Amino acid sequence: MTDVFGEVAASYDEARPGYPAALADAILAYHGGPPTRLVEVGAGTGLATALLVGLGAPMTCVEPDPRMAEVLAAQFPQVDVVVSPFEEWPPPPGGVPMLACAMAWHWLDPATRTRRARDALTPGGTLAVFAHRYAYVDPAQAAAIEAAFESADPVRHRDRPEDWLHADIADSGLFSDVRSVSFRRAVPLSTSAYQRLVATFSPQLKRPPQLRARVLAAVGATVDGFGGTVTLDLRTTLVLARRPA
Template sequence: MTGVFGDVADLYDDARPDYPSALADLIRDYHGGTPATVTEIGAGTGKGTAVLLRLGTPVTCVEPDPRMTARLTATFPQIHPVTDTFERWQPPTGGVPLLACALAWHWLDPATRNPRAHDALTPGGTLAVFGHEYGYADPEHARAVDTTLRGVDPTATRRRTDWFHQDITDSGLFTDVRAHTLHRDLTLTTDGYLRLLRTFGPYRQRTAAQQTRAATAMRTLVDGFGGSVVLRLRTTLVLARRPHRP
């Protein structure tokens, strides 16, 4: 994922919605108290970091893009940054008590992300993976957006809503896998929606011509909705534990 978001780090931080603060309480309760430390994978500009700092413990943030790390440390100077990929990062001897990942699990190597997370944790340690799914309050709007984006790129696909819950469960490496879901609505103007669109990975990975076509088409569409759209954010938190046994 290195380089996908770095050139829009400021926009990413401004346009992406924050996570509910309640996630911190859910993580703490599952872990059984405040962990000694937290390590976050793919921290970006710190949307997930803000939640993890509410645990009141030292946070190490692993982020491969130095431009994202610069924005992260400007906002949260108290964190310990590590500019590296999860695949190259070496956990401390004995592992970490809590490993977290906010909306970056899909950027990790699917063949190794679960084994690496398992091995990075102390026995009995907690894995916390969370992220938003961006839906629409109006089903007609959802269908119109999907049709419009497929018109720009017919190969575009969507992940299943619970995909990382299933991914972690299917690995067979963790016990006591639980999922929590929170919902909220977010109203965005046309300009606000287009700012958010510009931070999405699928948009950023398309050609410049496709990006221009998508932005033009979506501006016309949201203007046609009356100049705003209501996003229905589904925030999912998946918690899992490394078994105590070897």
């Protein structure tokens, strides 16, 4: 699945929501100022890159899918883009002072990701991992949209626990000072914008084309029934951790 998003590289950047500026402030405060170098893992088309370049550090983005990397490089010519899985990327000797990963931590090899992240950092370096969780402001909309998904595809796709990122990093025992910061925004979307977003989700990309079309039609009709607008309760979790000095 690490390369399936390349199928929708052209629309991914437009359909997916970005990140609040306060997230960058939290990273800088934790690190103690701008890092001297920053590596972003699983950078995709650059949704988080847009935020991270504002930290003011020379930046390398590691992205396994060449189609996503092409969009990323076109948008951020000032960034060094490396087309490689994280598992095959050799960090520079001595490591880097900051490693970031947005919406991609769960795609990294679970048996090695925390160890590789630690080994890529300098002693005292900062790991910043963040991800969105999609919910809905209106419980009636949430129930109706869930029913629409199930009417088109009864196979359930369950979310991970809300604290799984923090637990994964803290429980590894490889990092110190592990902290979580949460951000919450209401994001209204039109029917077509919501359908474009759903079309970039991995469960949707796993479906065969006819089933994808049924799902999009079902959720579209549901949002139309609410007047053509759905409001996301977009919850972003940032987990910060430090490689022990």
